[in-house]
Amino acid sequence: MTYAVEIRDLTYTYPDGTAALAGVDLRVGEGTTFGLLGANGAGKSTLLLHLNGLLNANGAVAIFGEKITRGNVREIRRRLGLVFQDPDDMLFMPRLEDDVAFGPRNLGLAEGEVSERVKEALAAVGLSGQERRSPHHMSLGERRRASLAAALALRPDILVLDEPTANLDGRGRRELAAVLAALGGTQVIASHDLGFVEKLCSEVAVLAAGRVVASGPAEQILADEPLLREHGLV
Amino acid sequence: MRHEFLDKHSERAGPLHRLDARAKTVAVALILLGLNVLRMPPAWLGAAAAGLLLAAVIASRLPLGYVFRRAAVVLPFAVIIGAFLPFTTEGRAVWYPAAFGYGALVTAEGLRLYATVISKAYLSLAYVILLLATTPFRALLRSLAWFRVPAFFLSLLSFTYRYIFVLVDEIERLQRAWTARYFGRRRAAQFRALGPAVGALFVRSYERAERVWAAMLSRGYDPNAV
Numbered sequence A: 001m002t003y004a005v006e007i008r009d010l011t012y013t014y015p016d017g018t019a020a021l022a023g024v025d026l027r028v029g030e031g032t033t034f035g036l037l038g039a040n041g042a043g044k045s046t047l048l049l050h051l052n053g054l055l056n057a058n059g060a061v062a063i064f065g066e067k068i069t070r071g072n073v074r075e076i077r078r079r080l081g082l083v084f085q086d087p088d089d090m091l092f093m094p095r096l097e098d099d100v101a102f103g104p105r106n107l108g109l110a111e112g113e114v115s116e117r118v119k120e121a122l123a124a125v126g127l128s129g130q131e132r133r134s135p136h137h138m139s140l141g142e143r144r145r146a147s148l149a150a151a152l153a154l155r156p157d158i159l160v161l162d163e164p165t166a167n168l169d170g171r172g173r174r175e176l177a178a179v180l181a182a183l184g185g186t187q188v189i190a191s192h193d194l195g196f197v198e199k200l201c202s203e204v205a206v207l208a209a210g211r212v213v214a215s216g217p218a219e220q221i222l223a224d225e226p227l228l229r230e231h232g233l234v
Numbered sequence B: 001m002r003h004e005f006l007d008k009h010s011e012r013a014g015p016l017h018r019l020d021a022r023a024k025t026v027a028v029a030l031i032l033l034g035l036n037v038l039r040m041p042p043a044w045l046g047a048a049a050a051g052l053l054l055a056a057v058i059a060s061r062l063p064l065g066y067v068f069r070r071a072a073v074v075l076p077f078a079v080i081i082g083a084f085l086p087f088t089t090e091g092r093a094v095w096y097p098a099a100f101g102y103g104a105l106v107t108a109e110g111l112r113l114y115a116t117v118i119s120k121a122y123l124s125l126a127y128v129i130l131l132l133a134t135t136p137f138r139a140l141l142r143s144l145a146w147f148r149v150p151a152f153f154l155s156l157l158s159f160t161y162r163y164i165f166v167l168v169d170e171i172e173r174l175q176r177a178w179t180a181r182y183f184g185r186r187r188a189a190q191f192r193a194l195g196p197a198v199g200a201l202f203v204r205s206y207e208r209a210e211r212v213w214a215a216m217l218s219r220g221y222d223p224n225a226v
């Protein structure tokens, strides 16, 4: 069986000597909504940056059974949509439509196809009709959904989100949860928001100090209070 | 964040907005050439350029202050860089300032040249701002590509356009954090804190720019293509 994401013994040390990942093993099946739990500094963001080759995994990461190489990294970035923790890192154009069109234009699609994708992605996140707004004037909840649309416009096979609910209020979280639930497909959600993960994810892994310390069905892990407490999640 | 983009007004529907970007690029290039090719252009040429600019801004319904106030950012540079001109140009002496036993001769021709240099710089920038305010940046880049401007130069321009907001954002954030804790007076202490603040600005902008770059790569940006 090929997994959507398969990680074997991934280690990573930042240039300043911080050992962020210390031997991570992880498998995400196709069609699974996967929650990656971990306290601040556990290594979630670092792990996600390896999934589309932004940090070099030296063959420790395979996407749909293919190890990431120089040759296939562009194709993998198209198939795996990464939504960054801070939406402002993804939104840098004066108009929302240009931000969402950025990916499709990089694919070299014709303008007609590009605008179709923009429309589709904005509709999926509930931002239809806001094409001409400046992302910098939108609320955080809207920017979160805008950055999600920017990733969706590439029609990825796997959606990877880094702390999608950080700083969102109750309504923002509900709206985002509804959008993600409606999208379906394979999703990896890194978070320490247990309620959000419980609502969306069928499988969960707990990351602590750069290692996976537990993984399994969501009901089982999320019910294990001593485990969650030990790793700073409750 | 409340910063504005360079081509903020470029989506309006004025007569200049409708013009083909290539035509506007050529027109502005010719005007800049005309303004700057002569060392000492006749006064009527400067007046004509200024009049044409004013007419264009009004016809495009751009806010007057937007073009004319922004163009003023070049003045300090022009004033400082040209400051030696009144002293080094030969001509009729009008003033002989002396200080500490040294003296220098200021000539009428020198003063005229100085004024000309400052006006040229101001008008040139104002025309470029007019071009940006009536042409979406993407259209401008496309027209430059049509004129065979090298791809490297175009990438440079588009990066400046995309990344300038990173710097502006970080400046705004720092400024806000700064004013939130500023209680007046104690100027010296403020200035002492300025060094670390500017340092933080550069480190943060740099790290932010790296994350923006990573986000761009994630969405299929190919640094080797244009």
Ligand SMILES: Nc1ncnc2c1ncn2[C@@H]1O[C@H](COP(=O)(O)OP(=O)(O)OP(=O)(O)O)[C@@H](O)[C@H]1O
Binding pocket: A014, A015, A016, A018, A019, A020, A038, A039, A040, A041, A042, A043, A044, A045, A046, A047, A163
């Ligand atoms: N650019 C960097 N240089 C050096 N160390 C870093 C860098 N980025 C992260 N780290 C360190 O690596 C470790 C893992 O960080 P990471 O950002 O992956 O954690 P995280 O689980 O995403 O945390 P958070 O919930 O706060 O986002 C931390 O100890 C962090 O200090």
Ligand SMILES: [Mg+2]
Binding pocket: A044, A045, A046, A085, A162, A163
């Ligand atoms: Mg993180």
